[in-house]
Amino acid sequence: MSLEDLLHYLRLGGFTIGVILAASVLALGVAIERAIALWGVSDASRALGEVIAKQLLRGDVSAGRSAAERSDAVAADIYLAGFAKLDK
Numbered sequence: 748m749s750l751e752d753l754l755h756y757l758r759l760g761g762f763t764i765g766v767i768l769a770a771s772v773l774a775l776g777v778a779i780e781r782a783i784a785l786w787g788v789s790d791a792s793r794a795l796g797e798v799i800a801k802q803l804l805r806g807d808v809s810a811g812r813s814a815a816e817r818s819d820a821v822a823a824d825i826y827l828a829g830f831a832k833l834d835k
Contacts, residue, residue: 788820788821791818791819791820791821791822792820792821792822794820795814795815795818795820795822795823795826796822796826798811798814799811799814799815799826802814808830811826811830812826812827812830815827815830
């Protein structure tokens with residue numbers, strides 16, 4: 748398929764093809780932004796999990812909770828919810 752054929756089909760599609768192409772470019776931009784934003788999340792969450800696991804293996808629940816409270820990792824909220832459930 749040559750460039751002329753591609754341009755011909757784009758002209759035939761009209762407004763609909765324009766909307767589809769714009770949505771595709773927007774979706775690609777969002778995917779790239781999310782990949783950049785979440786790049787270091789797994790490392791921080793894994794490190795927090797290891798710290799909390801060490802504290803819990805020692806039997807020190809309050810130290811594990813305080814580690815989760817100090818952390819800015821995304822998984823910290825999950826650990827805090829677990830500690831709150833443990834209190835009940």
